[in-house]
Amino acid sequence: MNKMEQIALLCCLSFPVLAQAQTNQTWLQLLPPPFESIVISVSTNAFGSVSTNAVDPEPNGNFWTKPKRIKTYFHPRAAFEMRSYPVAGGHGHQACYDANGILIRSGVSAGTADFVSTVNSWGWTVPSPGHREHDVWPFIRALQLDGNPCLPNHVDVPTNLKRPMIFQGPHLEAYLLLRPPLPTGIRPQP
Numbered sequence: 001m002n003k004m005e006q007i008a009l010l011c012c013l014s015f016p017v018l019a020q021a022q023t024n025q026t027w028l029q030l031l032p033p034p035f036e037s038i039v040i041s042v043s044t045n046a047f048g049s050v051s052t053n054a055v056d057p058e059p060n061g062n063f064w065t066k067p068k069r070i071k072t073y074f075h076p077r078a079a080f081e082m083r084s085y086p087v088a089g090g091h092g093h094q095a096c097y098d099a100n101g102i103l104i105r106s107g108v109s110a111g112t113a114d115f116v117s118t119v120n121s122w123g124w125t126v127p128s129p130g131h132r133e134h135d136v137w138p139f140i141r142a143l144q145l146d147g148n149p150c151l152p153n154h155v156d157v158p159t160n161l162k163r164p165m166i167f168q169g170p171h172l173e174a175y176l177l178l179r180p181p182l183p184t185g186i187r188p189q190p
Contacts, residue, residue, distance in 0.1 A: 025178075027087075027115070028091075028113055028180065028184070029183065029184060030087040030088055030089070030091060031084060031087060031092070031093040031113055031183055031184050032064065032087070032184065033182070033186050034064070034082065034084075034093065034095030034103055034111070034182070034186055035057050035095070035186070035187055035189050036102075036186045036187065036188055036189060037097070037101050037102050037103060037189050038054045038055065038057050038067050038082070038101040038189070039054070039057070039101060039189070040053070040054055040099070040100065041054070041055050052099075053069075054066075054068075054069070054097070055067075057189055061085070061123055063084055064083070064084050064085070064095070065082055065083050065084075065085070065119055066082070066123075067080045067082050067097070068125075070096075072159075072161075073161035073162075073165065074108075074139070074160065074161060075096045075104070075108065075109045075110070075111065076108065076109055076164060076165075077096075077104060077109035078096035078097065078109050078110075078111075079097060079098055079099040080096070080097040080101070081094055081095065081096050082095045082111075083095075083114075083118060083125060084117070084119065085117075085119055085121075085123065086117035086119060086120075086121075087117075090116055090117055091113070091114060091115060091116070092113075092114040092116070092117025092118060092119055093111070093183075094111030094113075094114060095111045096110055096111040103186060104181075105186075107176075108165065108168050110176075110181035110182075111181060112135070112139075112181055113179045113180055113181075114131060114134075114135050114179070115130075115134040115179070116130035116131040116133075116134045117131070132157070132158065135179065136158055137158075138175060139175055139179075140158065141171075142171040142172045142175040143161075143165050145169075146168070147167055147169065148165040148166055148167055149163065149166075150162070151163075
């Protein structure tokens with residue numbers, strides 16, 4: 001067992017919900033691969049105001065919700081996110097893109113596999129107690145175990161951190177082993 005596997009095991013002992021995912025990761029293979037990039041549209045209105053939006057690469061919405069602008073300490077370099085519709089077992093996937101529409105493939109700014117999806121059958125992102133328990137709280141705790149003075153913005157429904165993280169250490173790396181950003185690879189822009 002290498003050092004990272006040892007840390008992943010320790011994280012599992014701290015978070016029993018991660019232990020379940022550690023012992024059975026077959027659910028990861030059900031997740032759709034994200035697009036390698038999305039098209040960013042820039043427009044100026046009659047008053048000179050500039051707006052930047054992402055173009056939906058999958059307008060029929062077969063696997064992914066349309067891109068949404070984000071600004072969060074959870075994914076500090078990300079400007080846009082897409083979330084997959086739930087797959088069998090209720091699992092989901094988050095893909096994060098930078099301001100140029102390029103998929104962020106690794107590190108804390110990347111989206112991750114979600115043991116519990118936050119997207120309902122209509123494609124709406126909704127608060128999910130299961131997602132908080134299985135995905136969000138273990139992420140926050142990994143940050144804290146690495147020495148980050150991070151607290152959620154709300155105890156019951158954390159949607160952001162109160163301050164940015166300053167260090168990506170071994171506990172967060174272990175979390176990312178259990179919730180990988182690209183468990184099924186990537187797919188080209190259509």
